[in-house]
Amino acid sequence: MTGYVIRRLLLVIPVVWGALTILFILFFIVPGDPVELMAGASGRAVPEATRQAIEQQFGLDDPIIVQYGNFWKRTLTGDLGTSYASRRPVSDILGETFPNSLRLAIWAIIIETVIGISAGVLAAVRQYSFADGLTTVITALAASIPVFVLGFLFQQVFGVFPNEQGWPEWARMPVQGTPEHWNFFLFPSASDWRYLILPMIVLASVGTALVARMTRTTMLEVARADYMRTARAKGLNERKVVLRHGLRNALIPVVTLIGLDLANLIGAAIITETVFNWRGMGRQIATSIFRRDAPVVLGLTLVLVVAYVLINLLVDLSYGFFDPRVRVGKEKS
């Protein structure tokens, strides 16, 4: 088990190296000169001396191979560099954005897990019932409405409309912003909760639908398994049959889906973060790509890649909990 975990952790190294190297090269291939952007965000012509000064400050006048070497030297000593655009340390930007993205992703995953699995189980247990039909319709709707449409719709329905109707402030949802104060990392304080509700629902919408659909499908497959018939024959009540024998066996693909989604949501919730002005990594990376701000993109991607690998490892390890047959290391004993 320990050896397996170490081997998997060591995989981080080639994955990070590969991802960042590809990104580094891409920044030199795609059109757009970062110096031009830094030297002239307003679109005005700037003196050549200013361009040269900026190039020297950021080492952009060096050959690509030298820049690549410097990038790794810097990164391996824990220095993620300085943003071309704002001239701020990337570590500061990371510190501001990563926790917020992680929090939002975790809350979205909680919704996906609780609502998605419950709805899927309900639909499977009562196949072809009204509840099953309703779940199918709602999940199809949730999965098909683009996130930005749902986001703007929520803003209008829960923010703008109540204000136009003169509803009291407690009945109006904020349409933009990130909670400022958090307790125990994950819990916004008092009124700051209101800032979390709309983004987390919107971010979870598609994932919840997918989890519900997958849970329903795998539950229906499991329902036909021999051990389910055996469990019933033993005289277990239906709840135990469904939850202990059915759901537990059906969860492996669902957990994989949720795990991958968590990893994705941390860095790719660009639309939700933009619509609700959530200070997160996805929005930051998108903005920085547009600005050709390589240090920010590379620094934040580094963290995302590590997070992705770690979450995948946790997902793999969790299989053993759901199905002891795949528990790592058991084959030797």
Added chain:
Amino acid sequence: MRRQRRSFKFLALILGLALVAAACGGDDDDDGQGATEEQPSGEAGGDLVDLQNFAQGEPDHIDPALAGVLQGAQIGALLYDGLTEFDFSGDGDPELKGQVAEKWESDDGITWVFTIKDGQTFSDGTPVLPSSFKKAWDRAASDELASEINYLYAPIKGASAVTEGTADEIEGVTADDDAMTLTVELEYAFYDWPAVVSHPVFSPMPDAAFELSDPTQWEQGVMIGNGPFKQEEPWEHEVSIKLVRNDDWSGGIYGDGTKAKLDSVDFRISADLDSAFADFEAGNGDTGYIPAGRFAEATENPDWGNATEGNLGIYHFGINTESQLGGDENLKLREAIAIGIDRESINQTVYDGSRRLPTGITPPGVPGYEDGACGDLCTYDADAAKDLVDEWKADGGTLDHPIKINFNTGSGHEEVVAIIQQNLQDIGLEAELDGRDPTNYFAEMRQGACELCRAGWIWDYPVQDNALYALLDSASIDGDNLSRYSNPDVDDMISEARSTEDAGDRQQLYRDAEEQALKDVAYIPINWYNGQIVYPKDKVENFVQTPLQFVLYENVTLAS
């Protein structure tokens, strides 16, 4: 059953933690982002939540020496007062007044002596002296700061050496703190110089700004200034910039000008214009920036006041005079293009009628403006355009390839160029769209890729020279003169204008230069910009945006 009970316990634990967490947080209505409670304010006081200035994202910089885009410069303008400032409150041309400068004089237009008012202080209590300007200017022009707007220092003798890093101080700037004078020697006679120094990049800086090893980090802390507002907390990136009233402000040029009325302004930063406006509509702020397509609806809302007056900005197309469209033999072709573009259709279709149809390059509000610099060349006349194309063809005119309409993609210009392409087709000219990556667009246009290229200009200060030198003078080729327009007569007129002391004569020379360039059809004005701000009429009063697009927050009051 045991497992189920455990699940319930787990859920109960999560809920319990959530409740404890909420209780721990207390009520943060006062400092949370949702703190939009309107405070009764009366004539003075109150906290304004601004959702318009950063409705499209945060700027790279707010340090007045670095801020190249307007939204960032707005913060610099509230934190710092420069030597001079324009008063736009009158009906006629704006009037240049002394802000920190008591007076200024020059015998030859080359050497300028600014006398600084006594008793001016920064918000940390240190005095504003002539040396505060000199050191700030050395910093702003330096290669260490590498500011995108240090080109504004170019007229000063020795400034370029500082920008190139071969000198630490600008040779042409001398400060005498005893005599309270700042002497500026220019490279050439330039009688609009006192107007140029009204730009925020010429703001003074306190000694604390020069103690940093990396001057670019000044804006990351609490910037100390001498303006109507001050910072008490640093810029919270992507969230907000909060300013509070500076009670030690020496006063402005408007009204009694003793101090700002508002207690504070909270500039909220939004990632998306539509979301920012939804936030305004949801009652979470006091100002909103109207998104595309909602101008008419927003300005007709009876509950909202608006700041939608004309400002000093132009949307235009340049015609590269070195391309297949250039030369005397193609003048009729260029004239046909100029009158073949349906500006009104563009304004209504794309901008919801929010802009003004231009009659020249220089807009009203710039001293020296006169209606009709374009002649007939800014008026849509498809039939006349067709005739001109026919005449041009009859004279042997041909195109090597369809006219390339260059534009930067992703910034809302697609609809504009589509209309122009159709307009040109209607008058018998084939055109193709050349959308380019926005990050490199202007660099490519400056290097000669422009054929019929989209561009714009926002005046840094209300002086004809600001746009005309940049757009028309041959010295600006490879720079902002995207048309690569070179006319010795125009160059001479601009040069002569700069050194002409009499304002009327000077302005006439600039007008002549502008008219000549428009006659040569080097530029095709499309529209002049207007303001796009709304605010709740029953709450926000005295909300004024100057033509330079700076809001005078120091004069804004909140209704009781």
